[in-house]
Amino acid sequence: MxxxxxxxxxxxxxxxxxxxxxxxxxxxxxxxxxxxxxxxxxxxxxxxxxxxxxxxxxxxxxxxxxxxxxxxxxxxxxxxxxxxxxxxxxxxxxxxxxxxxxxxxxxxxxxxxxxxxxxxxxxxxxxxxxxxxxxxxxxxxxxxxxxxxxxxxxxxxxxxxxxxxxxxxxxxxxxxxxxxxxxxxxxxxxxxxxxxxxxxxxxxxxxxxxxxxxxxxxxxxxxxxxxxxxxxxxxxxxRLDERLAERARLYTRYRDALGDRLQWQRPAPGARPVYQTAGVLLGEELADRRDALVEVAAQRGIELGRLSYALGRLRSLESFVSAPLPVSEQLERAGLALPLWPGLDEASQDRVIEFLVDWTSKS
Ligand SMILES: Cc1ncc(COP(=O)(O)O)c(C=O)c1O
Missing domain, CATH: 3.40.640.10 (Type I PLP-dependent aspartate aminotransferase-like (Major domain))
Structure with a gap:
């Protein structure tokens, strides 16, 4: 593909x-x-x-x-x-x-x-x-x-x-x-x-x-x-600082364009993040279709990723679950990582934005 x-x-x-x-x-x-x-x-x-x-x-x-x-x-x-x-x-x-x-x-x-x-x-x-x-x-x-x-x-x-x-x-x-x-x-x-x-x-x-x-x-x-x-x-x-600034600029561009169509990670009080991943959560209507969304994006040449893992659901760790872990499971289910790296050009980023605007408008 x-x-x-x-x-x-x-x-x-x-x-x-x-x-x-x-x-x-x-x-x-x-x-x-x-x-x-x-x-x-x-x-x-x-x-x-x-x-x-x-x-x-x-x-x-x-x-x-x-x-x-x-x-x-x-x-x-x-x-x-x-x-x-x-x-x-x-x-x-x-x-x-x-x-x-x-x-x-x-x-x-x-x-x-x-x-x-x-x-x-x-x-x-x-x-x-x-x-x-x-x-x-x-x-x-x-x-x-x-x-x-x-x-x-x-x-x-x-x-x-x-x-x-x-x-x-x-x-x-x-x-x-x-x-x-x-x-x-x-x-x-x-x-x-x-x-x-x-x-x-x-x-x-x-x-x-x-x-x-x-x-x-x-x-x-x-x-x-x-x-x-x-x-x-x-x-x-x-060149770390220059590249971190570029990541921050691209992350802000996503946020400005996609706003509350998606849920964004909130920084802790006093935190100054670096944007290693542009992570978002899909709304409830779209979360169940997350994998389909990733697949359609791939057909259009855009790589979206799952966000991360609810550790309690992994075979290597499931026997260590001692309490329900609903937030982790929800983040795993609804989470999405968007393309982000220094050098990502605005036209490519706009393709990602347009794709997500389209999906979130339909839902
Ligand atoms: C939070 C966290 N810890 C540890 C690691 C492991 O790092 P490495 O891939 O260099 O072994 C990763 C890597 O993805 C990570 O995201």
Whole structure:
């Protein structure tokens, strides 16, 4: 099927090509200066003392939980509407994910629901800045004393809450550099923290459990980021603000044109989002026809996506449902992601707008 207006497209250019050439010419492909420079630059951007670059956002979450010491017998609170990685990471370290429903307007964790789901076994909570909209991280921290807060800022590099950068909250924050994120290294992720001992454990965990070269202290895997990936990340970082501004402009253009035909994600008080995804909810009349709408759009060359997942409905996680999760299920059913990437031209965006105006007028 032809797809003239894809959902997402990474912004890559001359700078990224030059960065790759630089690394290839150097002959040093791993454990070198590019990763160090990338870590320093992202730590600075997020206001953190330490950054540990890894092979993906999923790996970042797993390593963060392991380094905190989460394991069998522990419970970890997880927002129930998202990509499965945070809850899978909890399972992969042997702990129990406790799925907590999200706010119907902000689509993120609420401090009240997280506090209510806490048990004596709760050791950590993962708050997600879904689609680049910061969760109520300050209130979550306050509502969960004694619980290690992990900020899943996979989508939120460049966003902030009350002036403090996303990636800068919680005991550890995790980023993803997947091609659909606001900054990409192809695959990649990062753990950010202000705790030096925790950072040292995360460095061990990404590098075969080595405390120093040849000093293996635990049987960990290889979760390193390569020099090539880091060099691309550095090039991307140079233009991050410009590209975030472009995303914001395109998002606003959608909102101005589509207004209350659709429901939009609401930012938390004090939040400055980045628009990693243009997510919308269809009205009740159209929600049941969401998949048909996606298919007809595809026939017209427009790629629309489902928004995200109600984790309690996934086979890998259904046995961890301990309470009804109606908001997550509704967001999954009625949610739609619209094409959004820096470089999307206005004529293409107008095709998406016209298509949606047409469908929402018919319903
Ligand atoms: C909220 C969230 N957490 C974690 C991840 C995992 O990141 P990665 O794809 O880099 O493993 C994603 C990726 O889509 C995500 O959206």
């Amino acid at each position: 032809r797809c003239e207006v894809p959902l997402a497209r990474p912004c890559l250019g001359e700078a990224e090509l030059r960065a790759i050439e630089r690394v290839l010419a150097s002959g040093r492909l791993v454990l070198g200066p590019e990763v160090e420079r990338f870590e320093e630059a992202v730590a600075r951007r997020c206001g953190r003392a330490h950054a540990v670059a890894v092979s993906s956002g999923t790996t970042a979450l797993e390593i963060a939980l392991q380094a905190i010491g989460v394991g069998p017998g522990d419970e970890v609170l997880v927002a129930a509407f998202t990509w499965p990685s945070p809850a899978h990471a909890v399972r992969r370290v042997g702990a129990r994910p406790v799925l907590v429903d999200v706010d119907p307007h902000e689509w993120n964790a609420t401090p009240e629901a997280f506090a209510a789901a806490r048990s004596p076994r709760t050791v950590a909570a993962i708050a997600i800045d879904q689609f680049g909209f910061p969760a109520r991280l300050d209130a979550l921290e306050a509502a969960l004393p004694g619980v290690a807060l992990v900020e899943d800022a996979a989508c939120a590099l460049g966003a902030s809450l009350h002036g403090r950068a996303c990636g800068g909250w919680g005991l550890v924050a995790c980023l993803s550099f997947h091609p659909r994120k606001v900054l990409t290294t192809a695959e990649g992720g990062m753990c950010l923290t202000d705790d030096a001992a925790l950072a040292a454990r995360m460095r061990e965990l990404r590098n075969h459990g080595q405390r120093a070269p040849g000093r293996f202290v635990q049987p960990a895997g290889n979760a390193r980021m390569s020099e090539l990936h880091a060099a691309v990340g550095l090039a991307q970082l140079e």
